[in-house]
Structures are given as structure tokens and as C-alpha cells.
Amino acid sequence: MHTLFRSLPSIDKLLNSPQGVGFLEKFGRTAVTAELRLLLEQARNQIQQQQRLPDYLQNSEQIWSLVEQKLTQNQQVAMKRVFNLTGTVLHTNLGRGLWSAQAVKAATTAMRNNVALEFDIAQGKRSHRDLEISQLLQQLTGAESACIVNNNAAAVLLMLATFAQGKEVIISRGELVEIGGAFRIPDIMAQAGCKLVEVGTTNRTHLRDYRNAITENTAFLMKVHSSNFHIQGFTASVSEEELVALGKEFNLPVITDLGSGSLVDLQALGLPAEPMVQQKVAAGVDLVSFSGDKLLGGPQAGVIVGKKALIDQLQQHPLKRVLRCDKVILSGLEATLRHYLFPERLCEDLPTLHLLTQPLETLQIKAEQLKNALCKRLDSRYFLQIEPSLAQIGSGALPSETLDSFAVTISAPNQTDLLALDTQFKALASPIIGRIAQQKIWLDLRSVAEFDALLTEVETL
Numbered sequence: 363m364h365t366l367f368r369s370l371p372s373i374d375k376l377l378n379s380p381q382g383v384g385f386l387e388k389f390g391r392t393a394v395t396a397e398l399r400l401l402l403e404q405a406r407n408q409i410q411q412q413q414r415l416p417d418y419l420q421n422s423e424q425i426w427s428l429v430e431q432k433l434t435q436n437q438q439v440a441m442k443r444v445f446n447l448t449g450t451v452l453h454t455n456l457g458r459g460l461w462s463a464q465a466v467k468a469a470t471t472a473m474r475n476n477v478a479l480e481f482d483i484a485q486g487k488r489s490h491r492d493l494e495i496s497q498l499l500q501q502l503t504g505a506e507s508a509c510i511v512n513n514n515a516a517a518v519l520l521m522l523a524t525f526a527q528g529k530e531v532i533i534s535r536g537e538l539v540e541i542g543g544a545f546r547i548p549d550i551m552a553q554a555g556c557k558l559v560e561v562g563t564t565n566r567t568h569l570r571d572y573r574n575a576i577t578e579n580t581a582f583l584m585k586v587h588s589s590n591f592h593i594q595g596f597t598a599s600v601s602e603e604e605l606v607a608l609g610k611e612f613n614l615p616v617i618t619d620l621g622s623g624s625l626v627d628l629q630a631l632g633l634p635a636e637p638m639v640q641q642k643v644a645a646g647v648d649l650v651s652f653s654g655d656k657l658l659g660g661p662q663a664g665v666i667v668g669k670k671a672l673i674d675q676l677q678q679h680p681l682k683r684v685l686r687c688d689k690v691i692l693s694g695l696e697a698t699l700r701h702y703l704f705p706e707r708l709c710e711d712l713p714t715l716h717l718l719t720q721p722l723e724t725l726q727i728k729a730e731q732l733k734n735a736l737c738k739r740l741d742s743r744y745f746l747q748i749e750p751s752l753a754q755i756g757s758g759a760l761p762s763e764t765l766d767s768f769a770v771t772i773s774a775p776n777q778t779d780l781l782a783l784d785t786q787f788k789a790l791a792s793p794i795i796g797r798i799a800q801q802k803i804w805l806d807l808r809s810v811a812e813f814d815a816l817l818t819e820v821e822t823l
């Protein structure tokens with residue numbers, strides 16, 4: 363055993379070999395030494411247990427090849443590109459939507475350069491980081507001003523903390539939603555230190571319910587878009603217009619959390635309707651909040667638009683400093699919003715809207731291509747078909763409002779073979795993520811963006 367231990371090369375000897383010198387140059391002493399140490403320690407353990415020198419230590423070529431593998435792995439980002447064939451276009455677990463080419467360009471410029479983030483170039487003096495976007499949003503939504511934070515959850519928290527700390531917020535029982543990922547309106551209220559006053563019932567809330575709940579301690583009236591669920595049957599809710607009128611009577615602001623929200627009429631594009639931000643502004647709502655990376659099609663951000671006096675207060679709250687966005691996100695968001703100045707080009711330019719509005723014929727052609735590519739790689743155990751499928755917008759948009767789509771479906775003689783293929787898809791350099799239902803793998807074409815890259819990836823199966 364001792365001879366075996368002694369036959370292990372020393373770290374110094376390895377580092378001073380010609381390969382060692384090359385590795386030091388490429389990866390630096392810290393990383394190379396650490397990997398060698400780990401490898402030799404493993405070897406010692408193995409000698410102890412098996413009384414023989416492990417195969418990989420037979421020659422230095424093998425040692426260095428192992429070290430290179432490990433070090434190269436350490437350089438690679440674990441958050442890999444994946445192909446989204448789940449049929450859910452805005453899949454939160456897969457990073458929601460993709461940025462437009464212009465947004466990517468603006469963001470990379472901001473990454474690589476200094477930019478006029480809080481600087482008025484014409485005047486040569488300090489400015490505000492939300493100003494440019496605020497002006498764009500005025501133009502697009504009719505709101506007086508805007509405030510940008512990290513996400514819509516942060517937007518809701520900031521609005522509550524600024525105006526309702528230690529006070530009461532009145533909200534309908536039908537709107538006490540959980541969005542997923544532990545975002546629950548009552549919890550956010552508690553975090554912001556305000557008291558939730560629930561009015562009405564799950565299915566019906568009337569204007570008088572709000573009126574009866576108003577006290578001298580009421581901070582504002584709140585509406586939350588119930589995004590991800592829908593109550594049917596004997597229902598009643600109060601419109602923003604009615605709530606605004608009530609608010610005026612008692613001098614109380616009305617705040618709406620729209621969730622996804624949209625700046626365009628989705629129904630006109632053949633998609634399920636979503637409330638539009640400009641409608642809420644026109645209805646007189648004092649503050650409207652929505653996400654940057656849901657239907658808007660931009661980076662993760664929370665956008666609040668509304669009355670200038672209130673936005674100014676949000677901007678001055680210490681939490682705004684905690685929740686503010688950086689130059690990269692703000693550049694991406696600004697570029698995204700600029701697309702809305704050219705409405706006819708939106709479905710072309712914004713990837714999310716592009717995917718959502720792809721005609722069925724296009725999806726069918728893509729399904730044919732994907733099926734052919736897969737047929738070449740999969741053995742005869744697997745049976746491939748093209749089938750109509752139901753996709754969805756995702757990210758809190760109504761799951762019951764499905765979008766027609768096409769999928770390549772794959773079935774196998776047994777569950778084991780099917781799961782083995784799913785594992786193979788996930789083991790690709792850029793994994794293919796579908797969904798398993800009815801004992802088939804469904805690869806839905808509605809949600810996949812980089813289609814040519816997908817076909818190339820399939821060739822590596």
C-alpha cells in the first residue's frame with residue numbers, strides 16, 4: 363500500500379510538468395491546484411479501499427484530461443439555454459419571455475458602456491433614472507408619471523408601504539389572489555405593515571361593501587386583477603370607474619394591480635382579452651401596476667403608472683432605493699416600450715407577441731420539420747405524430763383561455779422507454795423541455811422561439 367501511495371505524483375511535480383505550466387497559464391494556480399488536490403485525495407481513498415492505483419492515475423495524460431474536464435465545467439454557466447416546447451409561452455420556470463433584438467442591443471450597450479442613466483446630457487446635470495421611461499409611458503398610457511422597480515410584486519409592496527403603512531386597505535374577497543411563488547396579496551399587505559380589510563364575498567362584491575368599510579383609517583381602495591383564475595356563475599364585482607367615483611367622494615386613491623396587463627388590445631390580435639393599462643388610467647385609477655416580463659414582452663420589472671403626486675411619493679420612499687432597477691434592465695425596458703410607438707410592427711418585433719400570434723399553418727409546418735428531424739434520430743421503438751394541441755399564454759394569464767397549436771407527440775411501447783427519451787431530451791447541451799400527458803411526450807410548437815437552433819440540437823440526439 364505504501365508503495366502505491368508513493369507512486370502518486372506530487373502536486374509540485376505535476377505543476378512543473380510542461381502540461382502543468384500550460385494549465386497554470388490558462389486557469390491560474392488556485393483553480394488548478396485545487397482540482398489536483400481533489401483528484402489525489404480521491405486516489406488515496408481509492409487506494410485505501412481497493413489496494414490498487416485507480417486507472418485514471420496510470421499516466422499524466424489521463425490526469426490532465428480529467429482536470430481539464432472539471433475546470434472547463436467550472437467555467438460553464440449552469441443556467442443553460444433550454445428549448446421551451448411546453449406550450450406555455452410565458453413559462454415562469456423557464457424565464458418567461460424573450461427580449462426583442464432592439465432590447466438586447468440596448469441592454470448590451472448598457473453593459474459594455476457608461477450610459478446617461480441619471481444624467482441629462484443637454485443640461486449637463488443630474489437627472490432621474492426612471493425619467494425617460496416615464497415620458498414614454500405618459501405617451502403610451504396617458505398616465506402623468508411612472509415609477510420602475512424590480513418586478514410587479516415589488517411594485518405592489520412599494521405602493522402599500524408608501525401609502526398604507528399602519529392603515530387599512532379595502533379589497534374584495536374575490537381578489538385576494540395567490541399568484542404562485544408565494545406571492546399572496548394578504549402576505550404582501552402584512553409585509554408592508556398594513557391592515558387588510560376584506561369586503562364582499564368570494565363571488566359577489568358590491569360598491570356598498572366598499573362604502574361600508576371606509577373608516578378614517580382607510581389608506582386606499584385596491585383592486586387586483588384575478589389573473590390566473592376565473593369565477594363563473596352568480597358573480598358581481600365593482601368596476602374601476604365606480605370605485606374611482608367612491609374614492610373621490612372620500613378623497614381616497616384607487617390602486618389596481620393588473621398583473622400582466624397589456625398596452626395593446628389582445629382581442630384584436632385574436633388572443634384572449636387582458637385588461638389594458640391605458641383603460642385603467644382613463645377610468646381614473648390613481649396608480650396601476652403591471653409586470654415588465656409578462657405580456658409587455660420585456661425584462662423582469664414592475665411598472666407603476668399614475669398620478670404624478672403619488673408617483674413622486676413612491677420615488678421618495680426609502681424602499682424605492684432598495685427596489686430600483688439597474689441600467690441594463692432600464693435600457694431593455696425602454697427599448698421594449700419603444701416598440702409600442704410602432705403598433706403595426708409589434709407582432710413582428712416583440713418575440714412574445716410573435717409567438718402568441720403565429721398562425722396555425724406556420725406551427726403545422728414547424729411540426730412537420732421537427733417530426734422529420736426527430737424521425738432521423740429516434741429508433742423504431744418511438745412512434746411520432748403531429749396532433750392539434752392547446753397552448754397557453756402563461757404567467758398568470760387565464761389558463762382556461764387556451765391557444766390553438768400543434769405538437770409533435772411521441773409514444774413508446776412502455777413508460778420506461780418514454781421516460782428514457784424525456785431524460786435524453788433533458789441531457790442535451792440545450793435541453794428540450796416538453797410535457798408528458800396521456801402517455802406521450804408533447805412537444806408544442808407554439809412556445810419555442812429559436813426553431814432553427816432546435817432543429818440543429820435535435821441532430822445531436
Ligand SMILES: *Cc1c(COP(=O)(O)O)cnc(C)c1O
Nearest residue numbers: 513514515541589621622653758
Ligand atoms: C404576476 C402577478 C404579480 C407578480 O408579478 P411579478 O412581476 O411576477 O412580480 C402580481 N400580481 C398579479 C395580479 C400578477 O398576475
